[in-house]
Amino acid sequence: MTEDLTDDDIKHVAWLARIKLESQEEINEYKTTFNDILRYFKKINEIDTEKVRPTFHISRSVNRFREDEIKESLKEDEIMQNVPKRKDKFIVSPRII
């Protein structure tokens, strides 16, 4: 996190999110933005947290459970209203390898 991100880092992150970056301008734009964000985190990293215990949740409560009881699922038209492409009851997506 101390080094600036390279073009390859940006391309890799784009691939992880399956986002297509078309041009060098786009890569540059993301690189600038990402590096700005990382510089901000570098600032936070300067704070001495030696004696602070890691926090994963700001709430102090624990164990919010649900009983194993069946609730009604969505109806077919509710499920499919956000689905761009379907075949019968399947949701269709491009193949991803």
Next chain:
Amino acid sequence: MSRQELEQLGIKIGLEIHIQLTKLKTKLFCGCNADYRDMPPNTYVCPVCLGLPGSLPSVNKKAVEFAIMLGLALNSKISNKTLFYRKNYFYPDMPKNFQISQYNKAGGVPIALGGQMILKFKEYDKRINITRLQLEEDPGRISYDGTILSSPIAYIDYNRAGITLIEVVTEPDFETPEEARIFLQKLRSIVEHLGIADLSLEGSMRCDANISLYGKNRVEIKNISSYKDVQAALNAEIIRQKNIYKHGGEIKQETRHWDSDKKRTFTLRTKEEEQDYRYFPEPDLLPIEISSEMITSIEENMPELPDDRINRFIKEYKLPRYDAEVLVITKSLADFYEDVVKKYQKPKEVSNWIMSDLMRHLNTLNIEINDSKICADDFIELLNLIDKGTISGKLAKRILQLMMESGKKPMEIAKEKGLLRINDLKKIQEFINKVFNTQPKAVSDAKKDPKAIHFLVGQVMKLSNGRCDPQITNKLIKEALNKI
């Protein structure tokens, strides 16, 4: 390959087993019905398991209890505080673009750590160490037109998305594929005895394996979809690696895919590495604290486990250890045995029948006792018919096979196929007469040499399809010979 040959290869195998907790009524983080098998696609889905914005997961309490039960059964240390993590990846099987799982790094603590299982073999005992147990959600199912390579599109069914999985990770302690298979068999029996899953269901127990030879690079094998397949997959991979080393090549660290039809492993291109999953604590779920009271109360209500059941079978039914171990391989078989022995109190005889003929037919039909059409009561009737002399032990074996295939009662089959024993002297005499008429040489032999009588008895049995009572037949033949 023999065990000695395998030992020389310095094999190290570790397993990651995914077990669906099929006895839960609902999914891990939502109330959708978990009994999705045979349902039309995308029937049991809701905003949570579809990952719609604004939806919030909540943990199925019973899933946590089931995981603790399995942890206790495997002698693991149950964590007093455990967290869920997001494993981020972009793939259509998870509509949220992350899987809620657990993590053992970056501050994460899975639900249980450590543990072991002792495997018993004829020549040795083997201790397999468990690394950890974690709870996570199953992804949805993707299917293709033909294969993944030939199909331009993917068909997604989210019924399975969000189903509760326990992942059991072992240390690389296995030194032969057989050990891995026996481990899975025993793990399955433990899970079923705990009553947390029925692992005869298709896809309910899936396994990945990592394997190295001679302490060199490790290969991960994915997609071992049935626990029966693990030995074949590992054997195929051992032979592949052995041949490469033999020709001076090197094995590269990689992920391979097991093809159960072609019986070999293939390179699987994966571009994601562990850091790419960007694990971080799931902000939508609170931590889980497991008190010692909760553990104690679960511990007190644990059902009988396979090892205890084996010991009880030895004590209560006076069975040899070997018999007890075979019977308890699956819970359903052990249950069947006890159902029979309750009403037919010859435990060793029942065990012999199950271990020889019944299991052979199950193997031939490639089914389990629950899927076969035989029930305990019909099996008891069969044993009683042998005792009464209504059918011979030999014909009973044939009847048993027909019972398992058709589900008919033994008496019905015996009558239908004409397999009842013949005790009637007149009828037996008719068979003897036929044999005497067609085999004059054998008859004159038997008159000279009393030992040759066995041949004549055999001929009568053959002619009557094994139905004549052998003792009566013997007696009548002797009498007939004396009259000549």
